[in-house]
Amino acid sequence: MKHSIPCEVCRVSFLYRGEVEPGQVVVCSVCGAELEIKETEPEVKAVRLMQDPETEIRRRVETFANLREYTFNEDKELVLEGLVDKHKMYGDFYCPCRFENIAENVCPCLATRMNEVRKLGHCY
Template identity: 50%
Template sequence: MSAEKMLCPVCQVAFLVKEEKIPGKKIICPVCGAVLILEKERDFWVLKRPKDMTPEEEIRSRVENFARLRGYYFNEMKEPLIEALLKKYERYGDFYCPCKIDNIPENVCPCLETRQGSVERNGRCHCGLFWKEA
């Protein structure tokens, strides 16, 4: 039971997993807040996105975890943005940023610029989902 760096399939960042490895165990990515499930593939442990969550449950838990990890808060723009993220998921297959034209991995919510601290610099993320007191 040793700590092992594992790749988050959402934000593509590897992080140290210290927990005991049990198939099906729920792990939260400390970088993007994604809820992930531990699985064993041949001899390797991997993290997968949950199959037993609806898209809405998945994105809600992800953004709530991310906000909690970073100390951000939401306001009345949250619900329209959750709706917009679900529309992006329906149309393009993933939770791409509703305010960016490119449906590419770096724009999966929370997008790269948000993960890299744009909320700290601007008081909010580009879309207005995550906010921080100035």
């Protein structure tokens, strides 16, 4: 069975193949976020899996990199630290390399989700 699941993080609905039930954890195939299924009727509703911020962003970027077959450069830990700091200050994982703390800059940012890494050879 196929389900369209709206992702709270990247605000895109992704297709999930297989059964879903409340409490199940699924991974957004667009941004790598881990989501917990809350409801399945009448539509599937999922929320960000509760975990500590550092675990959440580390798992998200690692999953995202695996999905896209990207590798990390030597700045990985520095960027993760910046992301955790931004989460502490502004309530979400806004890119530490970008000035504006807006939804499209939540890591992985919109440009990265739209394959900018393929053009630039690295994320912003």
